[in-house]
Amino acid sequence: MHGRLKVRTTAEQQELKRQERTQKLNKFQAGFNRASQKRLNKEYDKESLLITGQLLAANPDVSTLWNYRREIIQHLLDVKPKEEAQLLCSEEQEFLEACLRVNPKSYGVWHHRSWLLNKMPTPDWKTELQLCNKFLEYDERNFHCWDYRRFVVKQSGVSAEEELEFTSDKISSNFSNYSSWYYRSKLLPVVHPSPDGSGRAAEDVLLKEFQLVQNAFFTDPNDQSAWFYHRWLLGKGEQKLEVDCLYVSLDPPKIIVRLTKPVKVGSNGVALSVSVQGKQLSNVHWQNSASSSLYGSLWECSLQDHLVHGSDCQDIAVELNSSEHTQLVTCALGADQSEAKAVSSSSFCCSEMTAAKTETLTNELESCKQLEELEPNNKWALLTIVLLMRAIDPLRYQDDTSRYIEKLQDVDSVRRNYYRDLESKYKIENLLERRLHYENCVELNGIALTALYYMEYLATVSEIDFSSNKLSSLGQCCHLRCVKCLVLDDNVIVSCDGLQGLPLLEDLSLRNNSIFLYEGKNVLALF
Amino acid sequence: MGTAAKDVIDVQQPNNLLLDKHVEYICAYENKKDDYEYVMTEYLRMSGIYWCITAMDLMGHLHKMTAEDIIKVVKKCQHECGGVSPSEGHDPHLLYTLSAVQILCTYDALDVVDVDGLVLYVSALQQEDGSFVGDMWGEVDTRFSFCALACLALLHRLDAVDVEKAIEFVLSCKNFDGGFGTKPGSESHAGQIYCCLGVLAITGRLHEVDADLLGWWLCERQLPSGGLNGRPEKLPDVCYSWWVLSSLAMIGKLHWIDRDKLVSFILASQDEETGGFADRPGDLVDPFHTLFGLAGQSLLGERKLKEINPVFCMPQEVINRLDVHVQLL
Numbered sequence: 001m002h003g004r005l006k007v008r009t010t011a012e013q014q015e016l017k018r019q020e021r022t023q024k025l026n027k028f029q030a031g032f033n034r035a036s037q038k039r040l041n042k043e044y045d046k047e048s049l050l051i052t053g054q055l056l057a058a059n060p061d062v063s064t065l066w067n068y069r070r071e072i073i074q075h076l077l078d079v080k081p082k083e084e085a086q087l088l089c090s091e092e093q094e095f096l097e098a099c100l101r102v103n104p105k106s107y108g109v110w111h112h113r114s115w116l117l118n119k120m121p122t123p124d125w126k127t128e129l130q131l132c133n134k135f136l137e138y139d140e141r142n143f144h145c146w147d148y149r150r151f152v153v154k155q156s157g158v159s160a161e162e163e164l165e166f167t168s169d170k171i172s173s174n175f176s177n178y179s180s181w182y183y184r185s186k187l188l189p190v191v192h193p194s195p196d197g198s199g200r201a202a203e204d205v206l207l208k209e210f211q212l213v214q215n216a217f218f219t220d221p222n223d224q225s226a227w228f229y230h231r232w233l234l235g236k237g238e239q240k241l242e243v244d245c246l247y248v249s250l251d252p253p254k255i256i257v258r259l260t261k262p263v264k265v266g267s268n269g270v271a272l273s274v275s276v277q278g279k280q281l282s283n284v285h286w287q288n289s290a291s292s293s294l295y296g297s298l299w300e301c302s303l304q305d306h307l308v309h310g311s312d313c314q315d316i317a318v319e320l321n322s323s324e325h326t327q328l329v330t331c332a333l334g335a336d337q338s339e340a341k342a343v344s345s346s347s348f349c350c351s352e353m354t355a356a357k358t359e360t361l362t363n364e365l366e367s368c369k370q371l372e373e374l375e376p377n378n379k380w381a382l383l384t385i386v387l388l389m390r391a392i393d394p395l396r397y398q399d400d401t402s403r404y405i406e407k408l409q410d411v412d413s414v415r416r417n418y419y420r421d422l423e424s425k426y427k428i429e430n431l432l433e434r435r436l437h438y439e440n441c442v443e444l445n446g447i448a449l450t451a452l453y454y455m456e457y458l459a460t461v462s463e464i465d466f467s468s469n470k471l472s473s474l475g476q477c478c479h480l481r482c483v484k485c486l487v488l489d490d491n492v493i494v495s496c497d498g499l500q501g502l503p504l505l506e507d508l509s510l511r512n513n514s515i516f517l518y519e520g521k522n523v524l525a526l527f
Numbered sequence: 528m529g530t531a532a533k534d535v536i537d538v539q540q541p542n543n544l545l546l547d548k549h550v551e552y553i554c555a556y557e558n559k560k561d562d563y564e565y566v567m568t569e570y571l572r573m574s575g576i577y578w579c580i581t582a583m584d585l586m587g588h589l590h591k592m593t594a595e596d597i598i599k600v601v602k603k604c605q606h607e608c609g610g611v612s613p614s615e616g617h618d619p620h621l622l623y624t625l626s627a628v629q630i631l632c633t634y635d636a637l638d639v640v641d642v643d644g645l646v647l648y649v650s651a652l653q654q655e656d657g658s659f660v661g662d663m664w665g666e667v668d669t670r671f672s673f674c675a676l677a678c679l680a681l682l683h684r685l686d687a688v689d690v691e692k693a694i695e696f697v698l699s700c701k702n703f704d705g706g707f708g709t710k711p712g713s714e715s716h717a718g719q720i721y722c723c724l725g726v727l728a729i730t731g732r733l734h735e736v737d738a739d740l741l742g743w744w745l746c747e748r749q750l751p752s753g754g755l756n757g758r759p760e761k762l763p764d765v766c767y768s769w770w771v772l773s774s775l776a777m778i779g780k781l782h783w784i785d786r787d788k789l790v791s792f793i794l795a796s797q798d799e800e801t802g803g804f805a806d807r808p809g810d811l812v813d814p815f816h817t818l819f820g821l822a823g824q825s826l827l828g829e830r831k832l833k834e835i836n837p838v839f840c841m842p843q844e845v846i847n848r849l850d851v852h853v854q855l856l
Contacts, residue, residue: 001806001813001815001816002764002806003762003806003810004805004810004811005809005810005811006798006805006809006810006811021563022563024563025563025566025567028566028567029566032616036616059567059570061570061571062570062617063570063617063618063620063662064570064612064616064617064618066664067618067662067664070664107666107668111664111666115664115665141758141760141761143708143709143713143714143716146713146714147708147709147710147712147713150710150712150713176760178714178758178759178760179714182702182703182704182714182715183714185702185703186702186703186712224747224759224760225759225760228704228744228759229703232703232704235740262734292854293731293734293854294731295731295732295734413785414749414751414753414784414785414788415746415747415749415783415784415785416785417782417783418742418743418746418780418783421783422739425739
């Protein structure tokens with residue numbers, strides 16, 4: 001079904017082909033019918049092996065035939081003495097290898113081989129590993145073979161170190177290494193686990209990987225796999241679950257809790273308990289800002305009847321209880337205050353980097369810029385420069401980042417929408433890095449925003465201006481739980497979906513957009 | 528010295544959707560029961576039928592297929608164990624059980640089979656770690672996780688399996704590039720990504736995906752010819768217009784590929800003489816690529832086609848009629 005060229009042939013050639021195929025077809029049908037008959041009669045003999053073998057060698061995707069063949073082999077293994085059984089299995093191995101030479105990507109063949117190896121009285125895993133080596137020589141990207149190799153490695157106890165060595169060999173001797181780099185990403189954390197128990201690889205090892213991957217893309221700047229791997233090296237680990245912000249307001253009386261990642265609050269999820277003046281509240285009903293999902297990072301509950309106007313300082317405490325983390329956050333609502341916040345002190349973008357890491361990344365940036373001089377239109381170098389600048393110091397490099405992203409839209413125009421959204425994400429990250437989302441008023445106008453990221457972080461802002469951008473969708477606005485005034489003029493908004501249910505919205509401006517008439521009528525219905 | 532990027536030479540023709548020719552092609556295919564290709568693909572016939580009727584339904588010509596005959600065939604292929612085989616004389620398998628359910632849903636004819644039997648068959652294939660095997664012979668693959676959950680979702684019987692464990696297994700297949708492979712530890716591949724995202728969309732867990740990272744990997748599938756490949760350094764193929772595109776749709780990043788260039792590539796893969804789509808311009812056509820070429824076009828907004836559901840690869844109106852709901856980011 002894949003890769004068959006349509007070739008023009010003469011009528012004579014067509015007729016010859018038709019005859020050839022009719023012959024093949026008849027032969028196949030006769031064979032299949034005979035095999036089916038024998039199977040019905042529960043015949044598990046040499047003839048059965050012969051027929052199924054002939055059929056499968058040419059048609060390895062007919063899984064029913066593999067099923068029958070397994071029944072035959074299982075039967076023979078049950079009745080034969082051990083040496084004969086082992087011999088039968090080695091013959092089957094040879095048969096399978098012949099099949100693989102013709103069809104190295106057949107699910108059926110590889111699966112049958114793993115089935116066989118599990119049945120063999122004395123499996124020789126070294127031979128199996130060598131088979132994998134051979135087939136990976138033919139095609140380093142054959143994922144069937146890699147999967148089989150991992151099966152062999154698991155069954156025979158080959159160490160992760162040895163496999164890591166194997167990937168190093170592959171990478172140094174080959175092009176087209178995506179599969180090897182990928183395997184490496186799985187092996188590194190096993191061979192060199194990070195002492196913090198995060199499941200990532202140890203930092204000093206990751207830093208050495210930069211050297212390895214740099215060699216790869218300097219040898220071949222268009223070797224995609226090295227660039228993908230590099231991006232992974234730059235990435236952060238799994239986000240830890242923590243309370244990022246606790247917000248309390250008096251009018252209306254409510255709490256908003258922002259977590260570092262989406263969770264389900266309630267039964268089968270995490271627990272969020274509230275105490276006011278040291279007394280735990282019962283029957284707290286938590287609502288997710290993303291109402292269409294059970295999961296969210298922004299949760300809200302009402303404190304009706306629990307907060308008092310004109311009181312002295314009121315202490316509010318929220319406790320997060322999950323299998324991975326327990327945390328208590330407190331906040332004090334002063335006597336003349338209408339709202340209060342307790343916020344995490346961590347930087348938004350940058351986790352603290354060790355000196356070694358900063359040095360490595362700075363050198364990386366230098367190297368990539370050298371590469372850019374040699375190949376000014378290499379999009380991989382340009383993108384990696386952006387990623388490195390963001391990793392090292394987003395605010396310091398913000399103008400350079402914008403320049404590079406603009407260039408990328410030109411050089412790699414097929415993906416211009418991706419780069420535009422990426423730029424939007426960075427602009428909002430910069431705002432958060434400056435902690436401007438803790439102000440009452442946020443302005444992000446005239447900066448060509450195409451997407452709204454991190455709207456959960458603007459949950460406590462009361463005045464927001466996103467005018468003169470390129471926004472088309474407002475789905476993410478559902479997280480703007482405190483917005484009173486929202487300006488969205490001069491965008492390309494097509495639908496007001498996302499604005500319904502914003503509890504404090506009083507002023508909304510949507511001049512100069514692309515809202516359909518039908519939607520326009522519904523805007524009024526939203527309120 | 529560098530590796531030359533794999534791609535096809537830019538082909539510009541045909542450049543419009545040859546709907547009538549495709550209708551002709553599928554109708555003719557149904558009638559070619561002695562044809563070599565037809566017989567030799569008996570081992571996947573149930574999926575073949577699903578590809579054909581879904582293509583016809585998308586084009587608004589389902590009535591041209593012989594519903595009665597097809598429904599009879601599906602009924603005959605359900606075995607005692609509850610599972611469905613690709614054709615008579617073949618063993619049942621999860622792949623063809625899903626195709627059968629998709630066919631019967633399209634025809635609103637689920638009552639012709641033993642639905643409880645189907646559910647029992649599917650649920651029995653779940654393993655302790657949450658994965659699914661394709662049949663009693665034990666092959667594990669995330670494709671089968673998708674087949675199982677999609678099947679049960681269409682039948683409103685997700686209660687029959689351990690959904691949490693199924694999700695856990697799928698998530699254990701997540702890779703450094705944000706993608707998913709066949710099993711834990713397997714390399715990312717667009718087909719597997721589609722299957723895993725499908726599972727997460729059905730179970731409302733798409734937030735577990737790094738949509739920006741995966742979306743980037745997916746949009747990097749687009750080559751200068753406009754076509755999409757299935758993973759880095761591979762040739763473009765029309766079927767990836769489906770696997771990659773629907774994946775992007777599920778995570779809300781459909782706009783990250785260049786729509787016009789992709790449309791151009793898909794249209795150029797049509798055969799003007801016979802109708803149908805091939806994997807790439809100049810190759811031989813088949814029903815598989817015909818469905819996915821049309822499905823891709825539908826996702827890209829082709830108004831001459833019905834709206835397609837990105838999770839089930841079935842017309843949205845069928846999914847609505849079944850009252851099945853999925854999450855989309």
